[in-house]
Amino acid sequence: MNKKRIGFMILFSFMLAIVLAGCSSKSNPAKESKDQDNSKPKDELVLSFGSEPATGFDPTTGWGRYGSPLFQSTLLKRDDDLKIVNDLATDYEVSEDGKVWTVVIRDDVKFSDGEPLTAEDVKFTFETAAENGSVVDLNVIEKIEVVNDTTIQFTLKEVQSTFVNSLVATGIVPKHAYTKDYAENPIGSGPFQFVQWDKGQQLIVEANPNYYGKEPYFKKITFLFLSEDAGLAAAKAGTVDFVAVPAAFADTKVPGMTLKSVKTVDNRGIVFPYVPSGEQTEDGLPIGNDVTADPAIRQAINIALDRQALVDGVLGGYGSPAYTSVDGLPWWNPDTVIEDGDLEAARKLLEDAGWKDIDGDGILEKDNLKAEFSLYYTADDAVRQSLTIAVADMLKPLGISVKVEGASWDVIAQKMFSEPVLMGWGSHDPHEMYNIYGGANAGVDWYNTGYYKNETVDDYFAKALQARSEEEALEFWKKAQWDGTTGLSAKGDAPWAWLVNIDHLYFVKDGLDIGKQRIHVHGHGWPATDNIADWKWSQ
């Protein structure tokens, strides 16, 4: 009997010890993660992103458009204030008529394999990219000529001030080492060189000893491609230094890490069919929608939506109201900001335009036309789904009935010319504005699906594209949005109802300095790497 009791007591105290030990280790997680820091070399970094570049690391097929190309370097680049500065180039010049661009490049640049980078490589890169044609649009180039080893001349078919963005975004590939599997085994002149890529798992890079620019602080960087849940778990376990997370995880506490939110032009908005129904595309898809063709409907929706409520409700406060596709960028016109969330003003606007609820069913009518339409969104995106549902509920009291439809992109491609769709854009290239609002792009790819066309706006676009430099073009980009009487923003024709810019959220290990993050573009994760060569430990 006694023996038994002693045995119990030993067992009990043993269990107590385990429980207490568990408590004490739990109560001191900060210390633990610091210990882990010390065990890992200071010049290595582990990042976790949700998505990997599925097509590999070939700049001629689109790699590096969002975020740093890592392995390659570009002729020009944008600094932290989004100003264009030299990278490979030492100077560039645009001819009087704006059609000939002459770029002079450094003569001391070597690829990571030791071969020198010359004008021939630049020519080869742009010719390959123009040939590939898919993501990178270089149709405007007529010919490329090598003047000497360090000078290259681009001749354009027409004047295009935004061509400079092609020089900013296209990493230079080596002509001598460009093979079929280049995308999986890239060689370039960028700050890092390629070590290993396990598809779907990780990418390992190390500092390029031949890099001509500032030596990056981190000698080895590992990019993990983890799902959202796995990324968060890795952060909690202290195995990653930087992880991209969705807004749903923003309130989670991760020991030793701080939440960092970055402003973006990663925007979401509703594109309305701008023309009345009746027409068809070449493929026989219907164009136009009689309800949304009425400017009063589009403007009333823009005024009635409470964008701040969407930011707070759907994005948990991590976002900002969106008024155009370029909020906060140098070519944004701040006059486009409107007073929103004003149901009364919207109601009056609709009434003045002849929309009345005659049969008392809560939906407005005008000449036997009911104020109702379907709003499509991509079914696999929870944020878009939430935004769409919230918008439909916000417009109900106004008397506009919105039928929410979740679908795949394939289905949306059939419907997008005749029904409003929730879409997202956002780029550091002002050319995007021309793509989605220019009359010439009506019905082209995913651009201008609403067939928006305004002569005055198109005129400003033409002037902006014909400008000799980006600074000169700024004025016209701004006027295209709103020039006091008309424009593509909600104050003018309102072909879109922009809703929100989604902040990008990251958990960053305490002490990691990720520099000044520029306004991020569409696409989660990679935009943060834009300035990765500047990252360092601050302590």
Add this chain to the structure above:
Amino acid sequence: MRQAIQTDRLALNRRHWMIFFTIFAAVFLALVVIGGTFLNPERIATNFQEKNLAPSLHHLFGTDWLGRDMFSRTVMGLSLSIKVGLIGAIGSTFIAVSLGMIAATMGKAADRIVSWLIDLFLSVPHLVALILIAFTLGGGFKGVVFGLMLTHWPSLARVIRAEVMQVRSSEYVKISKRMGKSSVWIAAHHIFPHLLPQMIIGFLLLFPHVILHEAAVTFIGLGLSPHEPAIGVILSESMKYLSSGMWWLAFFPGLSLLLIVRIFDWVGENIRILADPTKAHE
């Protein structure tokens, strides 16, 4: 003596109780369907002031991340599931009866073909066949309903086939034939009355099966749009919020689905016992 009478009365009552409970359960199911159909859609409107609330008296099942009332969404989802289940089960029963009759009455070749079809469908797991069919038809409401109809008939078809064969070979049918009755008359007066209970019970027992499969298909995102209040959709989206501690999003809808399916199963089982003459005295 008195004791004997008492048990006798109780035994009689058991059957009555069974009928009573079955009716009660059926009314409950009907209420869910009617409730889901006529519930004001305003109740699942977004309301950012009341998002992520735990269950309370005001919101019995809590609210989701858009502030929608989960009780209303669940009832609407169940109602939709039952309706889809109804269409699916009726369609399946119809196919089963047609094929069963064809196999039993139209000769050896027809029998072989139908039996082969039954074997084929039984050899492929339900859910796989269902996903394939729903996918081929482009998903959506139509895809799910047709998928359910085309996958759930084989077992019932086999029962019907055997039943028809048995009745056809029975003596009174043979006598009927000799007496010059037409085959239509025989089918209507001899075979059909025998099939009716099999059909009804088969239909009722298919029902829970169909509902569960509907929930499964919508859960993996093949069926309805993700904003529609289908029970599978509700469950799959709740998965995303489990790690942030919102257990009520999955718990109540899941429990309700289980309850509804169990009640259906139970009603079907009861009716089978009540209808079975050999068990009339149990």
